[in-house]
Every structure is written in C-alpha cells, then in structure tokens.
Amino acid sequence: MQSYAIRVEYDGTNYVGYQVQPNGPSIQSQIEKALQLMAKLPKDQFIPTIGSGRTDSGVHAKGQVVQFDYPAEIRPENLLRALNSILPDDIRVNAAALVAEDFHARYSAISKTYRFVVNNERFPDPFTRLYSLHHPYRCDIERMQEAIEFIVGTHDFTSFCSTKTDKTNLVRTIYEASVTYDAPHFIFEFKGNGFLYNMIRILVGTLLQIGDGLKPVDELERLLKVMDRNEAGPTANGNGLYMMEVGYSEDPFSGPDAYTL
Amino acid sequence: MQSYAIRVEYDGTNYVGYQVQPNGPSIQSQIEKALQLMAKLPKDQFIPTIGSGRTDSGVHAKGQVVQFDYPAEIRPENLLRALNSILPDDIRVNAAALVAEDFHARYSAISKTYRFVVNNERFPDPFTRLYSLHHPYRCDIERMQEAIEFIVGTHDFTSFCSTKTDKTNLVRTIYEASVTYDAPHFIFEFKGNGFLYNMIRILVGTLLQIGDGLKPVDELERLLKVMDRNEAGPTANGNGLYMMEVGYSEDPFSGPDAYTL
Numbered sequence: 001m002q003s004y005a006i007r008v009e010y011d012g013t014n015y016v017g018y019q020v021q022p023n024g025p026s027i028q029s030q031i032e033k034a035l036q037l038m039a040k041l042p043k044d045q046f047i048p049t050i051g052s053g054r055t056d057s058g059v060h061a062k063g064q065v066v067q068f069d070y071p072a073e074i075r076p077e078n079l080l081r082a083l084n085s086i087l088p089d090d091i092r093v094n095a096a097a098l099v100a101e102d103f104h105a106r107y108s109a110i111s112k113t114y115r116f117v118v119n120n121e122r123f124p125d126p127f128t129r130l131y132s133l134h135h136p137y138r139c140d141i142e143r144m145q146e147a148i149e150f151i152v153g154t155h156d157f158t159s160f161c162s163t164k165t166d167k168t169n170l171v172r173t174i175y176e177a178s179v180t181y182d183a184p185h186f187i188f189e190f191k192g193n194g195f196l197y198n199m200i201r202i203l204v205g206t207l208l209q210i211g212d213g214l215k216p217v218d219e220l221e222r223l224l225k226v227m228d229r230n231e232a233g234p235t236a237n238g239n240g241l242y243m244m245e246v247g248y249s250e251d252p253f254s255g256p257d258a259y260t261l
Numbered sequence: 262m263q264s265y266a267i268r269v270e271y272d273g274t275n276y277v278g279y280q281v282q283p284n285g286p287s288i289q290s291q292i293e294k295a296l297q298l299m300a301k302l303p304k305d306q307f308i309p310t311i312g313s314g315r316t317d318s319g320v321h322a323k324g325q326v327v328q329f330d331y332p333a334e335i336r337p338e339n340l341l342r343a344l345n346s347i348l349p350d351d352i353r354v355n356a357a358a359l360v361a362e363d364f365h366a367r368y369s370a371i372s373k374t375y376r377f378v379v380n381n382e383r384f385p386d387p388f389t390r391l392y393s394l395h396h397p398y399r400c401d402i403e404r405m406q407e408a409i410e411f412i413v414g415t416h417d418f419t420s421f422c423s424t425k426t427d428k429t430n431l432v433r434t435i436y437e438a439s440v441t442y443d444a445p446h447f448i449f450e451f452k453g454n455g456f457l458y459n460m461i462r463i464l465v466g467t468l469l470q471i472g473d474g475l476k477p478v479d480e481l482e483r484l485l486k487v488m489d490r491n492e493a494g495p496t497a498n499g500n501g502l503y504m505m506e507v508g509y510s511e512d513p514f515s516g517p518d519a520y521t522l
Contacts, residue, residue: 011387060388089385089395122522123345126272126353127321127392134350261383 001069004079005105005252006031007095007260008064012238013130014090018055018064027055027091031066034086039071047071052105052246053112056198060131061243063094063113065252067105076259097258103248111175111247112195116188116204117240125184132185133204133240139211141181147210148177148188150220151203158227160203161196162235170196179207186211189244198235206233262330265340266366266513267292268356268521269325273499274391275351279316279325288316288352292327295347300332308332313366313507314373317459321392322504324355324374326513328366337520358519364509372436372508373456377449377465378501386445393446394465394501400472402442408471409438409449411481412464419488421464422457423496431457440468447472450505459496467494 008031016024020032028049035047052065070079076096083093102108117132119125124134151157154173161170174192181187188204206223209215215233223232253260269292277285281293289310296308313326331340337357344354363369378393380386385395412418415434422431437452449465467484470476476494484493514521 009387011390084384089390090387092384092387123353124350126270126351129272129350131388 001071002073003067003069003099003101003103004074004076005065005067005097005099005103006080006083006093007253008066009062009092009094010060010064011090011130012055012057012059012061015057017057017059018051018053018061027051027061027064028066030087030091031083034083035068035070037086038082050105052109053195053243055241055243056201056238058238059241059243060239063245064243065105065109065246067099067103076257080259080261093261095253095258095260097252097255099252099257103252105246108248109194109246110249111191111193111245112243113189113191113245113247114195114200115242115244116190116200116236117242118186118188118204118208118236119184120181120186121184130239133237135186135208137208137212139186139208140213141179141186141211143213143217144179144186144207144211147207147217147220148179150218150224152177155224156227157196157199157224159223159229159232160199160206161229162198162202163229165197167196172196172199200241201236201238202229202232202234204240205236208236209233262332263334264328264330264360264362264364265335265337266326266328266358266360266364267341267344267354268514269327270323270353270355271321271325272351272391273316273318273320273322276318278318278320279312279314279322288312288322288325289327291348291352292344295344296329296331298347299343311366313370314456314504316502316504317462317499319499320502320504321500324506325504326366326370326507328360328364337518341520341522354522356514356519356521358513358516360513360518364513366507369509370455370507371510372452372454372506373504374450374452374506374508375456375461376503376505377451377461377497378503379447379449379465379469379497380445381442381447382445391500394498396447396469398469398473400447400469401474402440402447402472404474404478405440405447405468405472408468408478408481409440411479411485413438416485417488418457418460418485420484420490420493421460421467422490423459423463424490426458428457433457433460461502462497462499463490463493463495465501466497469497470494 080096119132176191310329341357380393435453
C-alpha cells in the first residue's frame with residue numbers, strides 16, 4: 001500500500017457536492033469509481049478517499065486535494081493520466097504525488113483559499129451563468145472593501161455559519177480577505193485556517209448587502225459580536241464559489257515524487 | 262405592426278439548435294414563447310420570428326440576429342428588458358432595434374463571422390468543456406495558418422458541406438479566414454458571405470488533420486477541386502463553434518432606434 005494525493009479541479013454544476021451522498025452523484029463517488037476501475041477491484045470493494053474538505057452542490061474547485069491508499073505502486077504521472085482518462089469531462093486531476101504515510105489531506109492542511117465570483121451585469125451572461133453569481137444591483141465596491149477588513153483575524157464566526165453545522169468550535173482565523181473588480185465581475189478572495197459550513201457564502205451574501213447600501217459598512221463587526229446566524233445576510237448561491245488552494249507546511253505537489261500538468 | 266430586430270447570444274448546450282424542431286427545445290422556440298407571453302397572446306397564436314441563419318445543436322452565438330413583427334409599439338430598451346426577464350439564463354438579448362419594413366434578418370445579411378475554439382490541452386478543461394472542442398494532439402499552427410489561406414476567395418464548397426443540405430448552389434465567398442493561438446486554445450475565425458450546412462465544422466475538422474500532420478498543407482486546395490464531402494475531414498463537434506456577427510449594409514443596432522447593452 002502506498003499513499004497518494006491528487007489535486008482536483010471540477011465544475012460542481014452536475015453534482016450534489018464533493019462528498020458521497022445518497023441523493024445523487026458526487027465528486028468523491030466519481031473519483032472512487034475511477035480508482036475502483038483502475039485497481040480492478042470487485043464491485044463490493046472500493047478505495048476510500050479523504051478530501052481536504054467538502055464543497056456544496058454547484059460549488060467548483062481548482063485545487064481540491066484528495067488522498068487515498070492505492071494497492072499497487074504507480075508513478076504519479078501514470079496515476080494522473082489513468083484517472084483523467086476515466087473521469088468525466090467536468091472533473092480533472094491536475095497534479096498527483098506520492099505522499100508520506102503521515103500526510104492527511106484534511107488534518108495536515110494549514111490554510112485554505114476560496115474565491116467567489118459575482119457577475120454585476122444587468123442580465124445573466126449565458127456563458128458564465130454556471131460559474132458566477134448574478135447580482136444585477138448597483139453595488140459599491142469601496143464599501144465592500146472597507147467592510148471586508150473586519151473579518152481578518154481570529155473571530156467566532158457563529159453568525160456566518162449554517163445552523164446545520166456539526167461543529168462546536170466556531171472560531172476561525174482569516175489571514176487575508178479582499179474584493180476586487182474585474183469588469184463585469186466582483187472577485188472575492190478569502191484565505192484562512194479553515195472555513196465553516198456555508199461561511200463564505202453567508203459572508204458574500206452579507207457583503208453584497210453592504211455594497212448595495214442595505215446594511216452599514218461596519219455590519220460585519222456587529223455580526224461577529226452578536227453571534228446569531230439570523231442577523232447575517234442570505235447564503236449566496238454556490239455557483240460563484242471555488243475552492244482554489246489548500247496549503248500544507250510542505251507542498252505535496254512540488255517534490256520529486258509529484259507530477260503536475 | 263412594427264418590425265423589430267434583436268441581437269441574441271446563447272449557450273447552445275441545452276438546445277437542439279437555433280431552429281424550432283419537434284425533438285426538443287430550440288433557441289427560436291424559447292424566443293417565440295417569450296414573445297407570446299409578452300404580447301399576452303392566446304395559446305394557439307404566436308409571433309413568428311426569422312433568424313439570420315440556423316445553428317446546430319450545441320453551437321453557441323454571440324451575435325445571432327432575429328427579426329419579428331410585434332403587435333404593439335414598444336421601445337427597444339423595454340423590448341430587450343422584457344425578453345431578458347422571461348428568457349432562460351442561457352439566452353440573452355444584447356441589443357434591440359426598430360427596423361424598416363424591408364429589413365430581413367437573413368436576406369439583408371451581407372456577411373457572417375464565425376469563431377471556432379479548440380482546447381489543445383492534454384485533458385479536457387472542466388470549465389471550458391462546453392465552450393471549446395477538446396483536441397489533445399500535437400498540432401502545428403503554422404501548417405494550419407498556411408493551409409487556411411486556400412479557402413479565402415470564391416469557391417465551390419461541396420467538399421465542405423453536409424450531404425444533407427437542401428441547397429443546390431454551393432459556391433460561397435470567404436473574405437477572411439485565420440487561426441491564432443491563445444494558450445491553450447486555437448481560435449479559428451471565418452468571415453464570408455454565407456456558410457453551408459456544417460461547413461465550418463468540416464473545415465475545422467480538416468484543418469486539425471493538417472495541423473496534426475495527417476494531411477498535407479495544400480489539402481484544402483485539393484478538396485476544393487474534388488468536390489466530394491467524403492474526401493474531407495470529420496465534422497468537428499459543434500461545442501467549439503460560435504456565430505459571432507451578422508453584417509448588414511446598415512447596422513440595425515447602431516441607429517437612434519436601437520438599444521445596446
């Protein structure tokens with residue numbers, strides 16, 4: 001048995017989310033099916049995988065990291081090629097590596113970076129409708145840029161976490177948070193040590209309210225204090241969200257036992 | 262009755278093509294349904310539309326032109342807004358204009374410009390898979406650039422026309438034809454006075470064979486002479502094709518009776 005990690009990008013449109021669920025196809029189930037086929041396992045056996053974190057239905061990824069033990073030795077390049085030839089076109093492995101036995105895709109992660117793309121045109125764009133949230137209102141980026149600063153640092157993010165969470169410690173540290181305008185899109189970027197269930201989508205939903213002038217610029221400061229999900233803005237649709245990068249103290253995809261597209 | 266023209270962009274992925282067909286939803290049927298709703302017509306009445314030309318299943322448009330008579334006076338901006346609020350997200354009207362009675366979306370057109378996008382990466386890109394043809398082979402752009410010159414001018418394009426065509430005159434004039442590389446995509450552009458059924462898709466299928474070294478650089482010259490569809494390359498998948506622009510001696514969308522997004 002050897003431990004491998006792959007870096008995966010996907011269009012989440014046609015999936016119930018990253019994680020295996022009974023109600024439809026998931027990214028994880030597609031990867032596990034591909035591994036089962038590669039390893040020629042019988043139908044009742046499969047290779048369990050560990051993702052760095054879940055993504056919701058419709059949410060995309062450019063750098064999800066997935067780990068598993070494979071029953072044979074295989075060169076990372078061959079692993080990448082074999083998986084990509086089996087996986088559907090909306091999932092692509094862009095790096096593969098042999099990793100140490102103590103590497104853990106989730107627990108070894110020290111940071112995660114997410115992006116959220118908002119299309120600010122009057123009418124939805126047929127070609128980016130699946131890859132950005134459509135928000136046709138006059139929205140002031142300077143208000144959002146001022147507001148987003150309040151979340152940088154270590155805070156209890158109860159107000160920005162779905163009440164369906166199974167976590168009890170809702171304290172997280174945000175290292176960087178920014179919003180820029182690249183016509184016609186607002187691009188939000190968040191880097192932190194971890195993110196709660198729906199956290200970025202609720203943050204973006206609230207930031208857009210601030211940009212629209214519906215909420216004051218210091219609204220996020222107030223919300224961090226009140227610790228009540230009901231006080232925050234709506235959960236923005238997941239189609240604008242991308243898991244961009246998972247950080248590890250040692251990048252598993254830059255060593256000699258790695259292959260990158 | 263007033264005559265209007267609209268300029269329409271669409272993601273053709275979920276449609277059987279531009280034109281109404283019994284086997285599924287078309288762009289035209291969506292537009293006619295929207296007009297019927299706007300004009301509050303009874304179910305058995307509809308507003309017939311004329312498109313500048315058909316596009317096949319999966320083919321996209323940035324500048325399809327559609328014309329119709331509307332039973333009430335309506336400002337172009339209001340027409341555009343009303344249609345966009347009814348149409349699905351994969352179809353967007355980006356210009357609307359009042360046009361003279363003798364304007365005809367098809368017969369008044371003096372040129373058409375098409376683009377074909379080819380992704381030359383090793384594995385399909387999850388985010389552009391619906392909007393480009395995936396061609397993972399080592400493909401020499403200089404060979405294609407040399408080859409594409411042969412089709413500029415007036416020729417009989419029988420070799421590059423589906424045998425299912427209902428046309429008898431297969432002579433067309435190509436004003437401009439080019440291929441450029443914008444990593445990782447080859448971008449083919451064709452401007453002509455008209456194009457035959459599957460013509461661009463067969464041209465691209467053949468040009469890629471030339472780029473791959475499977476056919477000689479002067480292959481298009483030979484194919485223009487032999488006038489036999491079976492001698493040309495395969496019909497490239499429509500997902501890389503875009504109807505970009507329809508030219509008229511007077512641009513209907515630049516006058517005072519026009520509104521552009």
